[in-house]
Amino acid sequence: MNIRCCQRNFSSALPPLVPIQLPSPRETHFWYILPDEVKSVALLNRYSELLSPCERENVNRMSGDQLKKRALLARALVRTTIARYQTNCEINPRSLKFRKNIYGKPEVEWHKDDNFSPPPLHFNISHTSSMIACGVTINAPIGIDVEEKQRKLKNDIIAFAQRYFSPYEVKLLTSISEPEVRRQEFIKLWTLKEAYVKALGKGFSAMPFKTFTIQFRTSTLRHFHLPGNSVSEASEVIVESSNDPGNLTNNCLFALLEVAGSHYAAICVENDEIVRGEANTPMKLTVRKTIPFVEDVCVSGTDAVLPLRGIIEQ
């Protein structure tokens, strides 16, 4: 065992992290915390111990307890989750280092060591005031976005869409007359678009939302593994670049879910392994609700996870 990569500096107060298997290729792990469930000050203090001095300072710079707690939980979730993934040695969540790409997307900066080959983990976080989420993949850039289902826009939805979305999407939203349904569809579109630009690592500025369109395409899935080769319908999410119309960038897998009955979550995974033109590739998804050091529940396939769009295999 290489001593250098294993820093056993756990304080005696911290319980050990339960290790977990890395996601397999084409598998996505989606973790979420509900901040309202984390009340213990002692637990928050433990999380605070995991952060780098720089991160702790960033947390303290936030105004008000709610924002501080949110920032703290987000960092703690990322650190503990990544540290849990089984590699050839234990990783201390406190020792993980992060850096940002040129557009500001955070990524893990692995310690370069002769005997330590870092796992090709990709992650992305998103948070609202009532949920903090982290998506993890192997070998594939990932972007996620969560929004509260009830979230209302201060501006008029169509005016906003005309300003920032593509014409196709504006038409889609305009064609919905029921205001509540329109609002929900708007939020769904927004999260999918956010997830896409985050997966590409670019963010809103480098990839204005008008330059691409999210479309939904109903496709039939043939279930070869089920008796009778049954068929079902799925709503596939595809993205088309405005600069290159007609060329569907099919190397992105999307999933849109309703999580915990309260949030829409969009996940986008860039996957070069997908052969262009090959349709109906499912995203293998495992959703876990967690409180680091306290609990960890797999909620895939339960009511807490409602697939809405995209071809998802739970």
Next chain:
Amino acid sequence: MAAVREALLKRLRVNATSLSLLRNPKPSLNGLFALTFNAVHRRFSDDVMGSFLDKSEVTDRVVSVVKNFQKVDPSKVSSFSFQSFLSIFFFTFFLNSFGDLILSVVLENMGLRFGLLGLLYLIFVSSGEHLRTLMEILEGAHNQFDIPEGWNDVGVADFLGKMRVEQQECDLLDSIYDEYPKESEDLHMHLISPILFPVAVFSALPELGSDEPLVTPDAHFQNDLGLDSLDTVEVVMALEEEFGFEIPDNEADKISTINHAVEFIASHPQAK
């Protein structure tokens, strides 16, 4: 009773002049009034000023736009408008019934800052005073606590964010106690002790759980105001409407503080 009333009225009428900030209600495109607290008398023509906007004016306008987007936890700040307060006033005045119902309505729904005014109402209803007296008190309170004209919801929300009435309330009530011990005794037994003491205590404490951050020019959208990416884009869109020019998408992300927005807008000649 009358003596106490006189004392209250007398105190309520002082210091009207110290609150001399001009308030210019400025209609925003949504029809709500945004108050600019640093009222600068604008006297410029396009010829004199050139086509760039003055930074302090831009700051005021940006701050008022952003305030509309501020996330305020409804459990922490009372959303009970002053107009609703007034209607409860008059409704219960007609019924001439007070006590637990009004007490709970006043203290819980109004937020503790308004506890004093609710207290005053109770004092005067209990002694059977007329409507006119109530209006006098409210007018006095208007001057004392500088409640904005119109008393509309947005004005009150601003007011709540700005006021530091707690100490004033405590001082006011203390001085009345000192001046009118006998009447105060009576009041105390029947009315004040279930009301005044909690109001005074809670008023003296720091604002309970009121994490509402102030929208200052240094405010960072994400770190100080808790705005997320969708909020920020909404703010940018609202700023575009306010200043009448388009902010390119690739600039939108870079506007992460009020100061950034001000710098950007003040340096663009198309801004109106």
